[in-house]
Amino acid sequence: MTTITHRLGSETLTAGRLPRATTPSVAVASIIIGYALAVLASGEGNIGLATLFAFVLFLVTIEIATRIVEGPRQAADRRAGNLIAGAFLLALVPLGSVTWVTVSKGLARFDAAFFSQSMRNVVGEGGGAIHAVYGTLYVTGMATLISVPIGLLTAVYLAEYGARNRLSKSITFFVDVMTGVPSIVAGLFAYALMGILVGPGTKSGFSGSIALSVLMIPVVVRACEELLRLVPNELREAAYALGVPKWLTIVRVVIPTAISGIISGIILSIARVIGETAPLLIAMGFTASMNNNVFANPMMTLPVFVYDSYAHPGTDVQPYLDRAWAGALTLILIVMILNLIGRLIARRFAPKTGR
């Protein structure tokens, strides 16, 4: 036996600790000095430059202070923690900015008329986006009706029956390829398909739904497949051992166990396509009027409405811009409400764990 002679660090178990107030006070000092440096460097208050200076200053000061008082391991820990916190704050900037701008500019026309009138015979002020709100719900709802059964059944095949055979491998490959299809191509596909099936130049909500389905199906397949694979094999075996056939095991044990995740996945896939503009421009066209028939005539959705208001304003530009912002705000709210509904449903069906 050789004795262990090398030891990491000192013999004592205690180490120095920086006072709790260190981080906030260094942060405040860094921000002040950083701002001062930015003014010196560029001659005026540049927020971006000031933030950069302040953050670097903060990192360096904390690094040196921790290294001296607490040691290198704690210094590395704080450095990583501070970098992650910085990345998090950086990621929040666009989110906060989008929310702020949309709300502040969208509120101008976020009124009763916006949700009760269409743009039929409206030039200039007034009018609303009720036709686009309905259109969004119709087209996305129809796309969901098409995509969820196809996507879920494909996922069931891949996760439960495929066993990584040649067919399931090629399905996985093509699903991955579909994920990368540019959305405009999906629109062209739907337009061409309806042109062949119904007649050249057919534009309807349904053909928009087909375009969205092409984008949505791969997302649903991927999400559902992963979730079905997460269901423990023990539960399948438990069901088989009770004499439950495979298809009933899938329908009544595997899918219910994964249902909350599946619903989240579906909501995410809806959020993915609800903001699509380009394919719908091709497949559905524009309209200023309410259209309650998904299978005939052009239909409007909120993204197309926003694009149209922004790109083709009349002589009086401001009302169009206001309506565009209100449309964008409405779209964000719809996605948010969908997420909330999804969470409620997921919680309602989630596996019960309470004691």
Place this chain on the structure above:
Amino acid sequence: MSKRIETTDLNVYYGDFRAVEDVTITIQPRAVTAFIGPSGCGKSTFLRTLNRMHEVIPGARVEGEVLLDGENLYGAGVDPVRVRRQVGMVFQRPNPFPTMSIKENVLAGIKLNFNRMPRNEQDELVERSLRSANLWEEVKNRLELPGSGLSGGQQQRLCIARAIAMAPEVLLMDEPCSALDPISTLAIEDLMSELKEKYTIVIVTHNMQQAARVSDTTAFFNIAGTGSPGRLIESGPTDKIFSTPDVKATEDYISGRFG
């Protein structure tokens, strides 16, 4: 409600690999038969062939026959689903269905198969099964709560209740106590002694004291080395296997000089 199992020259393969070789054994009804042996010797694999659960694993197949009261489980036209309704199984780790309450778990075999049953019969079956599994007194006031909220030992007894609610002829138990503490283990061992009045019970265990305590017949499995198939070395009355076994390897294993 109990049937005799006979296997003759049973071989189990995973793909090209032969996992179990030439097992010939008779398992008596209304008795507990214990399979013992070192890890990887094919006990669990062999157990799973008795209700065709090995088919869940891709590439697994069987040669030879398993007779359940004279009827070959691997004969033409035999439906594995029907086999499993007669030969129930309890697994190593308790696996109650997380989406179901305690009551629904007990009724799972019936409900998942869409069999209709009047409410009072359901309640009666739930109580009878939970009483048989010695769990009724502990859960009778919380039948509507989720099964996953029970302790490990209670969950395992819930799984046993779920299996016997199907009124099987045979109950297979694959190391049912290996995840449990000694008190829960004792509860399940007591339960086995009661259940053998009605069912044929086969248990795989790594715990030799457990085999000695609960079983009437013991079968010892062994492998010659890594990569070679598991074989049945000998089987016989538990008293004899644990006192005067015929084969030296059995004695070595039981006395702890091996494995």
